[in-house]
Amino acid sequence: MDKIERIKELKREKNAVILAHYYVDGAIQDIADFVGDSLELARKAKSVESDIIVFCGVYFMGETAKILNPDRKVLIPYYKAGCLMADMAIAEEIEEFRRENPDYAVVTYVNSSADVKAVSDVCCTSANAVKIVENLNAEKILFVPDKNLGSYVAEKVKNKEIKVWSGYCPVHQKLTVEEVEKKKKEYPNAVFVAHPECKKEVRDLADFVGSTSQIINFVKETKANKVIVGTEEGIIHQLKKQRPDIEFILAYSEFSCDQMKMITVDRLLNALEREQFEVEVPKDTAKKAKVAIEKMIEMS
């Protein structure tokens, strides 16, 4: 029996559900029961009734699923698949900021550890960050950890004082203005779509800025026949399915998240066979982080 068939069989036998982010390999997106952006995946994880959730994504996504649905066994096929940006903020520093700035509310991007979420007022994703900051009952906000998404939010929400943390996604950060201009010159009729984790100068060149799902929705409707993609290459798998008539051009040649690519078909198979690697979040941390994540879901 081939590996994909065996995965499907194990899934049925063990009453498991596979959730996957758009940045994992296309073969995994195709086996998954549900593929989505971070917000959709969090919502989906919360509603799963199967015994096991296998989360094909990076570690913080598995943690969020466990926090929202603690009675399920949550597995991640490779526990070393972490988000590089999530490591750029630690709870102790956020707590110190809070002690020194008690008038600030802390809004934390879900690309963060459970520890950091636990010391935050509310979480957000790239799909709802503007809405959350706009509607939060606070005039002063610390946005953690992504400085690029933070600056995007600050551009949109003009009536609040927004400080941004110093984190960033190294994969999105690498995209330069020069690279985008080069691609635009090469494909003059193409539209350029970008994730808000890109630098401001890059976002300013975009025809559309949004989360992975928002980019997919934009592309579904576009009249253009060429699209320059300013986010991780895994998304092109879905974009091609939606619009086989469009030519997709990656904004730079190595726009790939090594962490997401650690999730392979072999590791997914092992995860189901051996029921590894189980995601656990300490109870006290989970309880506090859940408040911030649930508040995000309520507000979005």
Ligand code: 13P
């Ligand atoms: P989305 O929420 O847009 O899917 O983004 C997740 C992510 O990790 C972007 O780098």
Ligand code: SF4
């Ligand atoms: Fe984290 Fe960047 Fe990878 Fe997204 S693309 S998971 S932000 S390292």
